[in-house]
Amino acid sequence: MIDLNHHLNIASRSRHPSPLKKIIQFMAMNDMVSLAGGLPHPSLFPLHTSTITASSPCTKHQVKLDLSAGKAENPFASFLQYGSGAGNAQLRQWCRDFTQHVHRPLCESFDILLHPGNTNAWSKVVNLLCERGEYILCEEFTYPSAQACWIPLGNYAAPVAMDAQGIRDDSLESTLAGWELNHPGIQRPHVLYLVSVGSNPTGVTMGVERRRKIYEICVRYDIIIVEDDPYFFLQFPEYELNPKTINDTSTSNKQFLASLAPSFLQIDYQGRVIRLESFSKTLAPGLRLGYFIAHPFFIQRLLLATEVETQDPSGLSQAVVLSLLQTWGMDGYLTWLRNLRHEYQARRDWMIRAFQHEFTLVPGSQHPDLDVADSTLVAVLDAVPIFSFVPPTGGMFIWAQFHLHANPTFQKMRKDQSLEDPEECFAEYFWEMLVEERVLLTPGSYYHPWQGKDKVTIQARGAKPAVTNFRISFSMTTREEMERGIARLAKVVRASWEL
Ligand SMILES: Cc1ncc(COP(=O)(O)O)c(C=O)c1O
Known part of the structure; x- marks a missing residue:
């Protein structure tokens, strides 16, 4: 030290x-x-015993936790x-x-x-x-x-x-x-x-x-x-975009x-x-x-x-x-964590499959103009790249970067001299369309680091031009809800990109 x-x-x-x-x-x-x-x-504490039912890490049976039993010293x-x-x-x-x-x-x-x-x-x-x-x-x-x-x-x-x-x-x-x-x-x-x-x-x-x-x-x-x-x-x-291995x-x-x-x-x-x-x-x-x-x-x-x-x-x-x-x-807790990892991995895969159902997913290398990392996948609709993302290798989120070059509303916003931050204006307009269609994503602007009052626009805070991000969470919804949500997203994309 x-x-x-x-x-x-x-x-x-x-x-x-x-x-x-x-x-x-x-x-x-x-x-x-x-x-x-x-x-x-302690004799005046109104709580005396407590029994809680918990999952077992390995089986479908439940275990009972008796909090009042404890160890002698506890x-x-x-x-x-x-x-x-x-x-x-x-x-x-x-x-x-x-x-x-x-x-x-x-x-x-x-x-x-x-x-x-x-x-x-x-x-x-x-x-x-x-x-x-x-x-x-x-x-x-x-x-x-x-x-x-x-x-x-x-x-x-x-x-x-x-x-x-x-x-x-x-x-x-x-x-x-x-x-x-x-x-x-x-x-x-x-x-x-x-x-x-x-x-x-x-x-x-x-x-x-x-x-x-x-x-x-x-x-x-x-x-x-x-x-x-x-x-x-x-x-x-x-x-794996085209899985060869069975998920073990x-x-x-x-x-x-x-x-x-x-x-x-x-x-x-x-x-x-x-x-x-x-x-x-x-x-x-x-x-x-x-x-x-x-x-x-x-x-x-x-x-x-x-x-x-x-x-x-x-x-x-x-x-x-x-x-x-x-x-x-300790072994039981690790088993619990191992199973948990599989649960979230399955949810990630459902979400990406839902993308695949509504869009065509292609490797980023097929769109060199987008300047994205090698492991990126691009979601394409009618030959137009709409958003790209790196399939997550952990956690609960997909960070989708929407490419706005071909979006007619964004093109108009970009030409409008009165708009200081066209990407953010577009993000707000698009987010409202999504909410109207009843699908909720987290705006990417929340995650751009704060660097002081002189750097307020998204670009001043480091964002690339003509892109906007949304965070898509795969932790909370069922597979059916995910599919419904992504179908709604695709519908809004079609309307906004005029496809
Ligand atoms: C990066 C990160 N840190 C901290 C938290 C919050 O953790 P806690 O519930 O332990 O306060 C979250 C929850 O979303 C998170 O994503």
């Missing part, structure tokens, strides 16, 4: 331990009569009481063992801290590392809630160009090498925010070689990597783990990776539970903030998740 102290912002350097949390340890001492705490008496009431801030010790240990088994961190010295989901975890990291006015390195298209957190804090995005593997190392290098020249007087960014598996919105996953290159650049320029990775276990093999669901947990792109933890030899894990996409988002994995240096400071901001995540959620994981065991 190298000295990373200079990465902390003034607020986190000035934090003191919460005095209330300090005294809690003394309450547990043998024979202590505590007249100190403001804890409610009766149900202890989950209802104030905790330490770091979260339940047994659950933390479970997460630690799981991390060791799955990610095999290169830095042996790492700690776990529970948090109430990655949204809050990222906000804690921004408040740990960033000062007002600083730029944060992020993907060219980034998760909107992540930037909605830093915009009011006076931070800006420094977007890094992407391809089908996520952010490009050459683009990261040139952004950093040219920083002083292009941003005189502004401090070079020292934080990289990444969704490197099944990125939201682009669906792309970063392979190991790219990770190594990105990591080495971060070492050279002294950058902290924040890996927001809720989709880690939802990694799929590449989509009979892999073992070992093969499943070996098939996953590694976390940056496996590459990090300096303790400069802060990883955000969430149970939202693997169990349920309403649990509001996840955990940080980072060097103890960062975990200690994050704990100080946790103690006075959120305290422990909900005790009930911790009780449910601990009980579920203990009942399933």
